Structure formats: C-alpha cells, structure tokens
Amino acid sequence: MHRGSMTTSATWKVGRLAESSGLTVRTLHHWDTIGLLRPSQRTPGGHREYTEDDLVRLYQVLALRSLGLALDSIAACLDAGIDPLRLVRDHLAGVEASIEALGVLRERLVRLGEELSGDEAPAATALLDALRAIGGTGPEGERTLGCHLEADEIEVLRTRAAALGPATHYLLEVEWPGLYRRAERHRAAGTPATDQAVRRLVARMDELSALFTGGDAGISAGVRAAWHDDPAAMSADPDAPADDWRDLAEYLDRARHGSA
CATH class of the missing domain: 1.10.1660.10 (Multidrug-efflux Transporter Regulator; Chain: A; Domain 2)
Incomplete structure (x- = not known):
C-alpha cells in the first residue's frame, strides 16, 4: 500500500x-x-x-x-485505444446478423423444398432467392475465390470460420490486417525479406491461414492466387493498388522461403 x-x-x-x-x-x-x-x-x-x-x-x-488474438495484436489493439467491450458488442452484433441471415435462408429453403416436393417445378424467384441467401451471387471477393477454389473448398473456409466463433471477427478484421500493414511497412522501408521480424510476421500469417484452411495447401494456394488476381475485390477496397498488393505478396513469399 x-x-x-x-x-x-x-x-x-x-x-x-x-x-x-x-x-x-x-x-x-x-x-x-x-x-x-x-x-x-x-x-x-x-x-x-x-x-x-x-x-x-x-x-x-x-x-x-x-478470443484467440496473438499477444502482439492485443498490444496493438490496446495501444490504439480499442475498447474490448466495443469489440465484444461488435461480435454480438455480427452473431445476431448471422442468426437473422440464417433465418432468412431457412425460410427460403423451406419454401423451395415445399415447391420441389410438389408436382410443379419451383418458381424461378424461389430458386434465385435461395441462391442469393447461400451466396451464389455474393460479393466480388467470393466470386474471385470461386475462380480459384472448388465449391467444397470454399465450404471448408466457411465451416472453419463458423467454428472459430467470435474470434473470427478479430482474426480477420483486426489481427490479419495489422500483420499485413506491418509487413508492408517493412517492405516499403527496404527491410530484407529474410529479416527475423518479417519472418515472424509471415509465420503468424500462416498460422492464421491454417485456422481457416485446415492446413490444406491447395486451399491456401487458391486464396493467395485470388488475392494476386484481384486484391481490390478480396480486400473489399476498390482503391487497393494491385501492384502494391502483388509486390507485398512476393515479398512475403520470399520471407517464407528464406530468400532475399
């Protein structure tokens, strides 16, 4: 005292x-x-x-x-003044939105099932509603992924993301972008890709990737290819400069393989 x-x-x-x-x-x-x-x-x-x-x-x-954050990401969040209570409330809002979306999907699938079980073919509107609800005409990023991954591979990503629960929001919207921003600062500053600080960032990125892909090398390669082809769509940022994203991707690959 x-x-x-x-x-x-x-x-x-x-x-x-x-x-x-x-x-x-x-x-x-x-x-x-x-x-x-x-x-x-x-x-x-x-x-x-x-x-x-x-x-x-x-x-x-x-x-x-x-919630599954790495220690360095926790430090970044707290030092930036991010309120954990607000983040938890954001998660709750996201969960409630997901529940609402699932309710809509259930209603549409029930209606479609009733029509399919009858003698008449289902109305086109019912089919389109069901397709929209399951993401058949989803955002640009999902369509980009669809060019590089099979439907069952995309379902793996969805299932594993759902299994992570509330941590998903933080991993995807707080930690992962933070890791990329730090890596880009190193690249822009001319830090060699073989630098231990850069390699630690890449190692954590790969850990996060494994959480969503289950360690499937094919899915990981497909996701990276989607980012390479259309970083604006994948990042949901129409102003994302493709050349910068591709330069960063090559920089991170050099760090993975230990080449300057």
Missing part, C-alpha cells in the same frame, strides 16, 4: 498478482519485457508494483486473449 496526502491506493507485487489472476510470475515478467503489461511503479529496491490501472489493462489482455 502507498499512502498519499488524501487517499490510499492499493498496489500489487508480481507474486500476488500472479496468484490472484491465475497467471505465473514468469508470464507477467514476459509481458513486462515485451511491453504488453508493464507495471506502473517500482519499489525503491526495483521490484514491480502493479496499480489499479494495470489491473484494468490485465483484464483487457485476458479478455482479448480468450
């Missing part, structure tokens, strides 16, 4: 915080070293002391880690 002129504020030594949070002292030391969770105070003898503000950050770190 440290006593101020008017108030008393509590602090926690690393051992006590580790015990209270279910972490290890070694983990807290590591998080201090990498800048993820640095104690705000030190004793005269140099021992770590964590304040209530540090506990708030610890809670946020654990909340984001539970």
Whole structure:
C-alpha cells in the first residue's frame, strides 16, 4: 500500500498478482519485457508494483486473449485505444446478423423444398432467392475465390470460420490486417525479406491461414492466387493498388522461403 496526502491506493507485487489472476510470475515478467503489461511503479529496491490501472489493462489482455488474438495484436489493439467491450458488442452484433441471415435462408429453403416436393417445378424467384441467401451471387471477393477454389473448398473456409466463433471477427478484421500493414511497412522501408521480424510476421500469417484452411495447401494456394488476381475485390477496397498488393505478396513469399 502507498499512502498519499488524501487517499490510499492499493498496489500489487508480481507474486500476488500472479496468484490472484491465475497467471505465473514468469508470464507477467514476459509481458513486462515485451511491453504488453508493464507495471506502473517500482519499489525503491526495483521490484514491480502493479496499480489499479494495470489491473484494468490485465483484464483487457485476458479478455482479448480468450478470443484467440496473438499477444502482439492485443498490444496493438490496446495501444490504439480499442475498447474490448466495443469489440465484444461488435461480435454480438455480427452473431445476431448471422442468426437473422440464417433465418432468412431457412425460410427460403423451406419454401423451395415445399415447391420441389410438389408436382410443379419451383418458381424461378424461389430458386434465385435461395441462391442469393447461400451466396451464389455474393460479393466480388467470393466470386474471385470461386475462380480459384472448388465449391467444397470454399465450404471448408466457411465451416472453419463458423467454428472459430467470435474470434473470427478479430482474426480477420483486426489481427490479419495489422500483420499485413506491418509487413508492408517493412517492405516499403527496404527491410530484407529474410529479416527475423518479417519472418515472424509471415509465420503468424500462416498460422492464421491454417485456422481457416485446415492446413490444406491447395486451399491456401487458391486464396493467395485470388488475392494476386484481384486484391481490390478480396480486400473489399476498390482503391487497393494491385501492384502494391502483388509486390507485398512476393515479398512475403520470399520471407517464407528464406530468400532475399
């Protein structure tokens, strides 16, 4: 405890915080070293002391880690001022939107099934509704993927993304874009593709890719080919410069294969 002129504020030594949070002292030391969770105070003898503000950050770190984010991505999110509560609410909104979309799909498929089970052929409008609901005329990115992947391969991506649950939003919209932005900064700065920092970024990208592809090399190659052919469609950014994306893709491939 440290006593101020008017108030008393509590602090926690690393051992006590580790015990209270279910972490290890070694983990807290590591998080201090990498800048993820640095104690705000030190004793005269140099021992770590964590304040209530540090506990708030610890809670946020654990909340984001539970969603599958890598430590460096968690640090980037928190340092950028992203509120984990807002992210959780965004996830909830996305889940509710998915539930609503599935409800629409169910109604259309029930109607189509009823027509198919009758004596008459289903109306063209019912077929088109069902196709739209399952993505048969989906966004540009999905059509681009369809040029490089079979239907069953695209279904693998959808199924595995659904299995990841709430983490999907963060992985696709927070961590993955962040990794690409950092890699592009290295490329633009002239960092060799063989640099360990670049290779670590690529390794994490490949880990994320495996989460969605199940480690299927053919699906991974198809996704990369789709990005190479039409980065604007795949990134949902009509202004995405194709040459920059392709230069970055080649840079990342050199990092994967250890060539300058």
